[in-house]
Amino acid sequence: MRIINASERRQLVSQSYFQHIEQVLREYFGDGQYSEEKVRGGQTGARKVIFLASGKKYFVKIGEKVERENNIYQSPKFSNKPFLLSPILIPNISNEVLVLPFYDGETLDDFILRKNGQWGEVYTCIRSILQQAAKHLWLDTLTKNETEIAGGVEKYMTDRLDDLSQNLQIQIGDSVIGFADLINMKIVLNSNDERISLPSINEMVDDVVQLFQRFNPPYLSAITGDFQPPNIILGPDGFKVVDLSNGDELGDLAMDIGKLFNFANRFYRVAYIRDGKAPGNSGKAVVSLKAGALEIDTEYSNDPVLQVLMSDLEEEFTRTIADSIADYYLPDRAKLYKFVINVITIKRHIGRRGLSDLLLANIADSYIEIMRKVRSI
DSSP states (O other): OEEEEOOOOOOOOOHHHHHHHHHHHHHHHSSOEEOOOOOOOOOSSOEEEEEEETTEEEEEEESTTHHHHHHHHHSGGGTTOTTSOOOOOOTTTTTTEEEEEOOOSEEHHHHHHHTTTOHHHHHHHHHHHHHHHIIIIIGGGOEEOOSOOHHHHHHHHHHHHHHHHTTOEEEETTEEEEHHHHTTSOEEEEETTEEEEEOOHHHHHHHHHHHHHHTOOSEEEEEOSOOSGGGEEEETTEEEEOOOTTOEEEEOHHHHHHHHHHIIIIIHHHHHHHTTSOGGGSOEEEEEEETTEEEEEEEOOOOHHHHHHHHHHHHHHHHHHHHHHTOTTHHHHHHHHHHHHHHHTHHHHTTSTTOHHHHHHHHHHHHHHHHHHTTTO
């Protein structure tokens, strides 16, 4: 599947403004300069760089969502959390630049790759991270919910799909179709010797929104909004979450949980190819048009032990939290959010390095999980 044309991507900050910020930082710290060290992670249009001053490193983000992220860091609900860094507020530019002490460590996704086969260590690490996040953030900031979240979730998905439907053209084999037509086509997924017929993406979205209406959370809490392995750094002082650009003072904690397990279930294939980490281990998907439907053929090399361990951990953890706060549909919403996350990530990733087919496979696979583990209850 190949992208013919799409809306222009967000532009990074201009080089002149980038250099201006360097001068402001140099004046604030007394000396310093940008490092040539590359910074990975985060798929926003912000520009990210390491700034060196007086023998210390600082992580600097300039551009998209920076003002919002600074505000989240300064919110009382996010202050004094052991797994969050404290931003350095630079006079006159704090709404334009995020500056954090550089935390030297290993991202959780790199840790998972390095521990390939040593899944007991991976399980223990992720379980500990979840427990700490629950203790210090999610359960520590619970607020009674008096709203229905389904409408917001629906808008979250449809805004992105509608935007792509305006002018995105996709070539599949010898045919060229609009994105608007693609998301209205029935899907057939061929995976693990199974052939599964599915509704269109638009029909899936409608179905998931209806389930959110049934499973409305009794509580909201502070969430990071992007709680996934590339944004979690393991270091000498424990783990740190380093991206709050999608954070929310009143969010559904099931979203953070769903995002982490969606990565473990399937999104890692996209992320590893996107970041050039392990394309050979990520599997592949091929989309074709057959009899007026989207046919998706997948070929994955999953480690069954890791898959079982992550599934068990998700069930154990979500049930424990659900029982502790009487939010008995939390495990179901975590699975619904996996689908939501796969839908909204299309806008960021479609057309990048051959990821489009994998993205559609992820959407289909996460909907099948809902069919089997949520709709069957």
